[in-house]
Amino acid sequence: MNQINLNNKEYDVIIVGAGFSGLYQLICLRDQLGMNCLVVETGDDVGGTWYWNRYPGARCDTESHAYSYYFSDELLKEWTWSERYPGHAEIRRYMNFVADKFDLKKDILFNHKVTSAQYNEDKICWEITTNNKINFRSKFLITAVGCLSNANIPKIKGLENFKGKYYHTGNWPKNGVSFVDKKVGQIGTGSTGIQAVPVIAEEAKHLTVFQRTANYSVPARNKPLTENFKIHVKERFKYYRELLKKTPNGHPFEISDRLVADVQEQEMQEIYEKAWEKGGLQFRGSFSDLVTNVEANKTASDFIKNKINETVLNKKFAAILSDIDHPYAGKRPPIDTNYFETYNRDNINLVDLRSNPITQIDEKGIQTEKEHFDLDIIVFATGYDAMTGPLLNMNIVGKNNLKLQEAWEEGPKTFLGLQVPGFPNMFTITGPGSPSVLTNMPIAIEQHVEWIRDCIDFMNKKEYSTIETDAKSAEEWGNEVNNVANKTLLPTVKHSWYLGANIPGKPQVFMPYAGGLPRYRDVCENIKNNNYKEFSLN
Ligand code: N01
Secondary structure, three states, rough: OOOOOOOEHHHHHHEEEOOHHHHHHHHHHHHHHHEEEEOOOOOOOOOOHHHHOOOOOOOOOOOOOOOOOHHHHHHHHHHHEEOOOOOHHHHHHHHHHHHHHHOOOEEEEEOOOOOEEEEOOOEEEEEEEOOOEEEEEEEEEEEEOOOOOOOOOOOOOOOOOOOEEEEEEOOOOOOOOOOOOOOOEEEOOOHHHHHHHHHHHEEEEEEEEOOOOOOOOOOOOOOOOHHHHHHHHHHHHHHHHHHHHHHHOOOOOOOOOHHHHHOOOOHHHHHHHHHHHHOHHHHOOOOOOOOOOHHHHHHHHHHHHHHHHHHHHOOHHHHHHHOOOOOOOOOOOOOOOOOOHOOOOOOEEEEEEOOOEEEEEEEEEEEEOOOOOOOEEEEOOOOOOOOOOHHHOOOOOOHHHOOOOHHHOOOOOEEOEEEOOOOOOEEOOOOOOHHHHOOOOHHHHHHHHHHHHHHHHHHHHHHOOOOOOHHHHHHHHHHHHHHHHHHHHHHHHHHOOHHHOOOOOOOOOOOOOOOHHHHHHHHHHHHHHHOOOOOOOO
């Protein structure tokens, strides 16, 4: 598939990653600014997170008509989604459709992982090396590596002795995994685990779910889209484009402006019931104070806990599943298809790791303090070293030989999640400190990609060679990120990957920007309109 001439070493821009961000950045810089760009991608095809996440049940929980690029009217008219939430295979087809339409693959070097990126101050360029020992140089380095691409398999004693097979959901084999006649153990009940459980249980002989922290989930209510809705979306894409720019999370629904305290108990229950029936992430938009006020949050949390207890017939399982220690939506709220219902099957078991922790894995399966579980397959739905992991993995070295690992020893320091002090001409799409994972990603991505395009265009026109942020800007932005996060319940949650608390030893800093996309967009626009004076341009 690769047509890249490896002898061509010099580029204006190297973009790392061929997911939503990398593809659109290529379109913007190559086709709109006429720059010489190379995309370097580890996988053998486009897709980014959806290239790797092929686990059973993998499906986006943003509604399909919003989980799309909005930059091209033509593309919006040409592509038709089939379901309310797009499945992983359909998203890969979409991304291939985009790549073909804009002829992107000819500038993507597949099967190459960037293993180091070093800034050369004398030559004003980035020197990039891949795992195949191929070197390139470019004026700009743009990371489009995703926030959730560094799979985390926890260090559990004895895993290497396991005689069965094990897989991480974020690194799923391309040809799938058969669970037929297999005894399967799944560790992890986050958004991913909650999607995987019902599908694995359908196929496997037996499934044991190992749960550390119980989690909320709201029904997704996925369904095929009607012909009317497909037509509606194509006719109304301008409306949706504006709506997605306006809503705080880039989703196609508004957050209600009423407070929980504004309504009586019965009305509140009716509102939750209606939202439950409708399904999807908009459940958290039922009231404006659900993620800011503990008491208000408790009403939503209790509503879902009641639903779990009504749905799950095995009382022991229901108690384990509804014993949730954090506020609803304090962690990324999952949505599901038959998750809690699956615990009513007779081929499923649930282990509460808080009262019965894993002590080791041996050749036959998982040993907990109280029991041994014989297994053929272990599925790790254990999440990611989120946001910083993919960047730190690339061995990025900036000015004065400053390693990104050193610069971020105490947690990520960025200006707007777009630039890091000491790393000139490097842009991080949806980097830590940007709204990213708190939003519908393609919308946040388009905003970042277009801002980077406009910034580089400005530099080209004014003949600047470098752009750099400084420690003061990063510190002030870090304070803003903390201030807005502290107005919510999000930083209070134990084990949250938003804080890096799911990875032992990782500095605990709230990483995404919780101030909402419109506010963030305004900050970025003002900087652009002010000719990027907040940056050093030389
Ligand atoms: O990962 P997670 P995820 N022993 O970190 C458990 C996005 N996403 O892959 O809560 C035992 O949320 C951990 O337990 P605890 C979305 O943004 C999107 O599910 O730390 N258990 C938890 O249960 C999401 O938030 C979509 O106590 C261990 C689970 O593993 C993000 O990806 C779909 C453990 C990890 O949950 C990450 O979700 C899926 C250990 N040592 C995901 N270590 C869609 O849009 C971890 N766990 C559809």
